[in-house]
Amino acid sequence: MGVVLIAAFGVPVGFWLVSLDPTLVSTGLDAKEWIALYAVLAAILGWLLAAAVQIRNSLKQHTVNTMLQSRLSTAFQDKATKLNAAYPTLTGITPVKHNDWQATDATIRDGVEAARYMLNYYEFIAVGIRSGDFDEKLMRHSWRKIVLNLHELAGELIKHLRGTRPDGAVDHPRVYEHFLWLVERWRNV
Known part of the structure; x- marks a missing residue:
């Protein structure tokens, strides 16, 4: 799952970065730098995903609390x-x-x-x-x-x-x- 998310997010970002600065490929980020870049992108993606899940859960909890408070x-x-x-x-x-x-x-x-x-x-x-x-x-x-x-x-x-x-x-x-x-x-x- 993580590899799919990294690929779905990281590969387009990599192409976008190369389209902004084509010298990235020729002057070259070596393999370790690309891996570091994708690791940072994966961390950001993971943080965004966790934040989205937390917001959804918070919204549901707020909804349940409101529903219970009316009954109480x-x-x-x-x-x-x-x-x-x-x-x-x-x-x-x-x-x-x-x-x-x-x-x-x-x-x-x-x-x-x-x-x-x-x-x-x-x-x-x-x-x-x-x-x-x-x-x-x-x-x-x-x-x-x-x-x-x-x-x-x-x-x-x-x-x-x-x-x-x-x-x-x-x-x-x-x-x-x-x-x-x-x-x-x-x-x-």
Whole structure:
């Protein structure tokens, strides 16, 4: 494996160096100097490979930590409980209805507030995925259904908060734009 990596990286670099200075071949680096050059290149390649693996592992660890923290958060659990009390999802999704945000019933008001909390949380997650701060594949495998169900549950609330008019125009298109991007991205995966 190491020989293949050295050849894949070192040979083109050697040709590149010779193309920059053709006298390298004629004035000559002897065999030991070429070996030293390739050893340095191999060390650099090894360091770059190790750094890439470390970055990937760090990203996955950060993703797992974020996912666990949401589940351990008392605020998140409280909002999830209030959301499920107002809009149960066990036997089917009960969506937020038009004007529920003006309801006088405390359970519905708390449910709408909880839905906004959840939308804001998953907007944060979508921004992190979109910017490459989270491992999308790991989150998609864990949260795809949750995100899609939240979108279905809170569709009317999202339209209201974005200022969606009857003609389809949106007054505030940046509201939940990343969450909606994530829903579309994960919908048919």
